[in-house]
Amino acid sequence: MSLRLELRGITKQYPSVRANDGVSLQVAPGQIHAVLGENGAGKSTLMKIIFGAVKPDAGEVFFNGQPVQIKSPQEARALGISMVFQHFSLFDTLTAAENVWLGLDKSLSLAEVTARIREVSGAYGLEVDPERHVHSLTVGERQRVEIVRALLTKPQLLILDEPTSVLTPQAVDKLFVTLRQLAAEGCAILYISHKLDEIRALCHHCTVLRGGKVTGEVDPTKETNASLSRLMIGAEPPELDRKPPTLGDVALSCKGLDVPKLDPFGVSLSQVSIALRAGEIVGIAGVSGNGQQALMAVLSGEDPRAPQGSVHLFGHDISRATPRQRRHMGLHSVPEERLGRGAVPTLSLAQNTLLTRNDAIGPGGWLRTAAITGMAAQLIERYNVKAGGPQALAKSLSGGNLQKFIMGREIDAAPKVLLVSQPTWGVDVGAAAQIRGELLKLRDAGCAVLVVSEELDELFEVSDRLMVMAQGRLSPSVPVDEATVEMIGAWMSGLWEGEHVQA
Amino acid sequence: MFKLEPRAAPSKVLTLASPLIALLVTVVVGVALFVALGKDPVAGLRMFFVEPLKSGYALSELSIKAVPLVLIGLGLAVCYRANIWNIGAEGQFVMGAVFAGGVAMQATPQSSPLILVAVLGAGMLGGMLWAAIVAVLRDRANASEILVSLMLVYVAEMVLSYLVYGPWKDPAGYNFPQTITFLEATRLPKLIPGFRLNIGVAVALVAVVGFAIFLFRTFAGFQLQVGGLAPAAARYAGFSSRRALWTALLLSGGMAGLAGAMDVAGPQGQLTPYVPVGYGFAAIIVAFVGRLNPIGIVFSAVLMSMFFIGGELAQSRLGLPKALTGVFQGLLLFALLACDTFIHQRLRWVSTP
Numbered sequence: 001m002s003l004r005l006e007l008r009g010i011t012k013q014y015p016s017v018r019a020n021d022g023v024s025l026q027v028a029p030g031q032i033h034a035v036l037g038e039n040g041a042g043k044s045t046l047m048k049i050i051f052g053a054v055k056p057d058a059g060e061v062f063f064n065g066q067p068v069q070i071k072s073p074q075e076a077r078a079l080g081i082s083m084v085f086q087h088f089s090l091f092d093t094l095t096a097a098e099n100v101w102l103g104l105d106k107s108l109s110l111a112e113v114t115a116r117i118r119e120v121s122g123a124y125g126l127e128v129d130p131e132r133h134v135h136s137l138t139v140g141e142r143q144r145v146e147i148v149r150a151l152l153t154k155p156q157l158l159i160l161d162e163p164t165s166v167l168t169p170q171a172v173d174k175l176f177v178t179l180r181q182l183a184a185e186g187c188a189i190l191y192i193s194h195k196l197d198e199i200r201a202l203c204h205h206c207t208v209l210r211g212g213k214v215t216g217e218v219d220p221t222k223e224t225n226a227s228l229s230r231l232m233i234g235a236e237p238p239e240l241d242r243k244p245p246t247l248g249d250v251a252l253s254c255k256g257l258d259v260p261k262l263d264p265f266g267v268s269l270s271q272v273s274i275a276l277r278a279g280e281i282v283g284i285a286g287v288s289g290n291g292q293q294a295l296m297a298v299l300s301g302e303d304p305r306a307p308q309g310s311v312h313l314f315g316h317d318i319s320r321a322t323p324r325q326r327r328h329m330g331l332h333s334v335p336e337e338r339l340g341r342g343a344v345p346t347l348s349l350a351q352n353t354l355l356t357r358n359d360a361i362g363p364g365g366w367l368r369t370a371a372i373t374g375m376a377a378q379l380i381e382r383y384n385v386k387a388g389g390p391q392a393l394a395k396s397l398s399g400g401n402l403q404k405f406i407m408g409r410e411i412d413a414a415p416k417v418l419l420v421s422q423p424t425w426g427v428d429v430g431a432a433a434q435i436r437g438e439l440l441k442l443r444d445a446g447c448a449v450l451v452v453s454e455e456l457d458e459l460f461e462v463s464d465r466l467m468v469m470a471q472g473r474l475s476p477s478v479p480v481d482e483a484t485v486e487m488i489g490a491w492m493s494g495l496w497e498g499e500h501v502q503a
Numbered sequence: 504m505f506k507l508e509p510r511a512a513p514s515k516v517l518t519l520a521s522p523l524i525a526l527l528v529t530v531v532v533g534v535a536l537f538v539a540l541g542k543d544p545v546a547g548l549r550m551f552f553v554e555p556l557k558s559g560y561a562l563s564e565l566s567i568k569a570v571p572l573v574l575i576g577l578g579l580a581v582c583y584r585a586n587i588w589n590i591g592a593e594g595q596f597v598m599g600a601v602f603a604g605g606v607a608m609q610a611t612p613q614s615s616p617l618i619l620v621a622v623l624g625a626g627m628l629g630g631m632l633w634a635a636i637v638a639v640l641r642d643r644a645n646a647s648e649i650l651v652s653l654m655l656v657y658v659a660e661m662v663l664s665y666l667v668y669g670p671w672k673d674p675a676g677y678n679f680p681q682t683i684t685f686l687e688a689t690r691l692p693k694l695i696p697g698f699r700l701n702i703g704v705a706v707a708l709v710a711v712v713g714f715a716i717f718l719f720r721t722f723a724g725f726q727l728q729v730g731g732l733a734p735a736a737a738r739y740a741g742f743s744s745r746r747a748l749w750t751a752l753l754l755s756g757g758m759a760g761l762a763g764a765m766d767v768a769g770p771q772g773q774l775t776p777y778v779p780v781g782y783g784f785a786a787i788i789v790a791f792v793g794r795l796n797p798i799g800i801v802f803s804a805v806l807m808s809m810f811f812i813g814g815e816l817a818q819s820r821l822g823l824p825k826a827l828t829g830v831f832q833g834l835l836l837f838a839l840l841a842c843d844t845f846i847h848q849r850l851r852w853v854s855t856p
Binding site: 361 | 719720721722723725729732733735736738739740741742743
C-alpha cells in the first residue's frame, strides 16, 4: 500500500531563519503521526507547506504516491487534506451549522449541512449542537465544530495543530477516542504538539524537529519523556529545587468580587475570592477564556472597574488604584502578551524598562539615560537574555528572550506580590525551567506569587496551592499535594461544589 | 500580481535618507511638470530652490513662512507620536490669531511693551481652547478627533469672518473687512532694520529645543509616545490615555495658536479674512517629512516655505499657476510615503494561482 503522504527534502528559507531544512516525512494511511518540536522548530511552517499556504523553496511532496504541488488550501482540500488550526476561525454571531456551511461549496443547503453535522458528530462522538450560536459554545465545543467541519469533507489526511492547548484533561481523552476511531477507518492524522505525554499516549509514530531539521524518527510508545525531550531540545530539562513554603501574612486579597464583562463575548467575574499570602505560589488553572485575563486585569489595576473595597493589598483598599500606584505598593504583574503589552515593540529594551521601573527617573520626570541603559544591560546579563544589547528593539528579540527580559524586569524590582500570566508560553524548555526557578526563588524570598497558566504540568511543578477558574468563577484552593490532574480537570468544567473545600 | 512583502531588516541608511530621496523624486516629477507646461525646467526649479535662498531679504522672507510651520509642526509631531490625529491645526491657528488680535486691539499708546506677552499668551489660549473642544468631544463622546478637528477649521474661519466683517471692522477702513492696524507695542520686534525677520525665529528655535527635551528626555513625553506606539502597553504600565489625549491636543493647539498670534503680531499687523493661508495643513506635511523629530521639522519647514515662496515666484515671473505650491507639497508627502513603503517592504511579482 502506498504512503498517504511523503515529504522529501523540504526546505524553506525565511529572510532571517531557515524554517525547514531538508525535512523528510512519511505518513501511512491509518497512522497517527506526531510532529514534535519546540516553538520555532519549524512545525507550523511544515504544516503550512502541506496545506498549501506556504510554498517550499526546495523538496517534493507526494500524496498517495503521486507527486503533487499544492498551491493553495483549496487545492489541499480538493486532494483530501483538512486542517484544524490552533486558533479557531469561527464567527461568534453565527450558529455552528452556519459557520460550517460558510466554508463549504454551496452544493448543500443549510438544512442538509445541519443534518450532515448531526450525522458526523454522532458517528465520532463529537457532541455538537449545530443550531447553537458559536459565542455560547465552550472552547472545547468550538474545537469540535472545527473538527466536524474538517471531517465533512471526508479527509484522507487530517492535520491538527496543538489541538489540546485549550482543552480540559477530560476533553483531551474524548478527542483521543475520536482520533483513534478516525485512524482505524484509514484516515492519516498529523498531530502537532510539544506535549510529550499526549504524544506517547496517542501516536504511532513521531518525527522530531529541532531548528528546522529532523532530529529523530521514533516510536513514541517505546520512548520516555526524558528521551523524547532529549531529541526535542538536545538536553533534559533540569529538575526544580522546591522547598516547603514559609507562609507570611495575607498580601493580596479579594472577596466576593463581581466585575461585569467588557464586551458581549467576554467573561464576567462572579463572586471571586482569593487570599494570597506572602511566601507562597498560588496557581490558577483553567481553560483559556474563562475569566483569567479579566481577573488579572482587575488585580493589576489595568481594569479599574472593581467595586470600592473589593480588592486589598496589605490591608489597604486598592480597588481604585492605578497600576502605577499598585506598583509603588509592591504589586507587579507580567501580562500574557509580551509584544505590544508587556513591551513596546518599536522601543529599545532600555526604554522598555521605563514601563514599570521608575528607578532612573529623576526629579521633574527627567530621564537619566545612562541609568536606564545600565539597568537594561544588567537585566540582559542577569537573566541570560539573548539580545543585541540595551538598545536592541523589543521586537528584535525572540518571544522566549523577550519573556525572560520582562520577567527579569519585574522580578528585579523585588516585588512583594507578583501576578504572572502564562510565564513560559512560547519559551523553550531550558528557559522555562529558568523562569520557574526564578519564581520559586522569589517565593522563598517572601513574595506572594499568583500564576495563571494553561499548562497543568507547570502549575503542579511550581504552585503550593491550586485554584481553578471556570466561567468567571474561581474554585476554592487545594494544596498541590492533595490535587490530582483528574480532579483539577473536573473543576475546569466548573464542577467543584461540595468537594474538598478549604479556605 | 504584485505583492508587497515586509523586508527582514529595513536599511538604516535608507530610513534616514528617505526624506532626501522623496525630495529628489519631487524634483524629477517637477521637471517633468515644467516641461509639460512648456516652461524651462531649470528656470522653474530656480524659482523653488534657488531664489528663496538667494539674498538676505529672501532668507528673511523664508523665515516668516518657516516659523509658523515649525511651531505648528512641533505640536503636531507630539500629537501624531501619541496617535492622536489632530488635523485641525489650521483652525487652532485662526483662533490663536483671533484671540491675539482681540487683545492687541485693546492696546493704547500708553501700553507697556509687555502687552506683547499678553497678545501671544492670548493666542496660545485661543488655540488651546479650540483644541480643547476636540479633546472634550473625544474624551466624553468618543468622537473621532480627525473629523471634529477638521470641521472646527471651518467654524474658526467663520468666527474670524464674522468678526472682521462685523463688530471688529475698522471704522476708518473704508468698509474693508479688516480690523485696525495694531499699535507698535503689540508687534513682534524685528531683528534687522529693513527686513521682516522678527524674534519669532528665536521663539521657534527655543521651542525646537524644548520639544526635543520633552519628547526624548522626560517621562511625560515617554508616556505619551507609549500610548501612541502600543496602547495596550500603556494600559499595562498604567499611563493614562486621557492625560495623553489632553496633553497632546492642548500642546498642539497652543503651538498653533502661538503661530497664529505671531502671524498677526508680526507680518500681518491686523486681522483680515485672509489670515488662514494653509500653514496648519502644510504643517502636517512638515511634521511627517521631518520624521516627527523636532530637528527634522526645522529642515522640512524650511523646505515647505521654499515651496510657498517658489509657488508665488513661479506665478509672478513665469506665469505658472500658484497651485504649483500645493502640487509640490503634495508630491513631497506622496513621495515620502512611497519611499517609506519601499524601504520597509519590497515588491515581488507573484504568479497568480
